[in-house]
Amino acid sequence: MGTRLHSVVIDSTDHAAQARWWAETLRWSVVHTDEREAAIEPAGGPEADIALVFVPVPEPKVGKNRIHLDLASTTTADQDAIVERLLARGAQRADIGQSDVSWVVLSDPEGNECCVLAPDSRFDEPGTLAAIVVDAVDPGRLARFWAEASGWQIHAESHVLATLCHPDGRPPALDLVAVTDPTPGKNRVHLDVAPSAAADQDAEVERLRRLGAQPADVGQADDVTWVVLTDPEGNEFCVLSPRR
Numbered sequence: 001m002g003t004r005l006h007s008v009v010i011d012s013t014d015h016a017a018q019a020r021w022w023a024e025t026l027r028w029s030v031v032h033t034d035e036r037e038a039a040i041e042p043a044g045g046p047e048a049d050i051a052l053v054f055v056p057v058p059e060p061k062v063g064k065n066r067i068h069l070d071l072a073s074t075t076t077a078d079q080d081a082i083v084e085r086l087l088a089r090g091a092q093r094a095d096i097g098q099s100d101v102s103w104v105v106l107s108d109p110e111g112n113e114c115c116v117l118a119p120d121s122r123f124d125e126p127g128t129l130a131a132i133v134v135d136a137v138d139p140g141r142l143a144r145f146w147a148e149a150s151g152w153q154i155h156a157e158s159h160v161l162a163t164l165c166h167p168d169g170r171p172p173a174l175d176l177v178a179v180t181d182p183t184p185g186k187n188r189v190h191l192d193v194a195p196s197a198a199a200d201q202d203a204e205v206e207r208l209r210r211l212g213a214q215p216a217d218v219g220q221a222d223d224v225t226w227v228v229l230t231d232p233e234g235n236e237f238c239v240l241s242p243r244r
Helices: 015-026 076-088 139-150 201-210
Strands: 003-012 028-033 038-042 051-056 067-073 104-107 113-119 129-136 153-157 161-165 173-178 189-195 227-230 236-239
Touching (some): 003 015, 003 139, 015 028, 015 051, 067 189, 076 104, 076 113, 129 139, 139 153, 139 189
Parallel strands (some): 129 173
Antiparallel strands (some): 003 189
């Protein structure tokens, strides 16, 4: 039956504040907060049913994230307005080596990079979560793995970019972007996938391992309900327990 992309998980020094900031940014809803995590979900907007989950960690961010979020704009005025609104709410302009590009690179209040894209007619609402972007040494190879892990479909593939789309065509996309120097160490942002309610978690873990995933130890306890793996390029992800 396979697994589906379930959530984007972001390490945070103040997970509740980060959830509130991103909920306001995306016009999503905070659906859960406790001492272990805070989750936000789309509030009836155009996006697919993916959650952002913020989890507390003691260490601050160091170095560039290997996964970041892109926000859509529909006009140049929209793009400018989104940038100014986020700056007013604690975002900062960020330099990750970009040159003269059409998008604006910012960082959220804890330093996580995000981009406000140039106007795109595919989007009806400015500020929509347009893409989850993953650094990749070999975008095509990684796209084939993530098509199997996420249940999404490869929409475009080249040596510099591979794009996966939700089966319904709803945003965000999963963009795998070529880099020559991935940031080392544990990802501060990772993806979670989940089997369907009728599926077997262990069987899905074994299926993903046959596709190139490897077991990973990120300090998780022995009694957690998820299984931590790495994809073929070493990016951590979790296989959650089966769910609807």
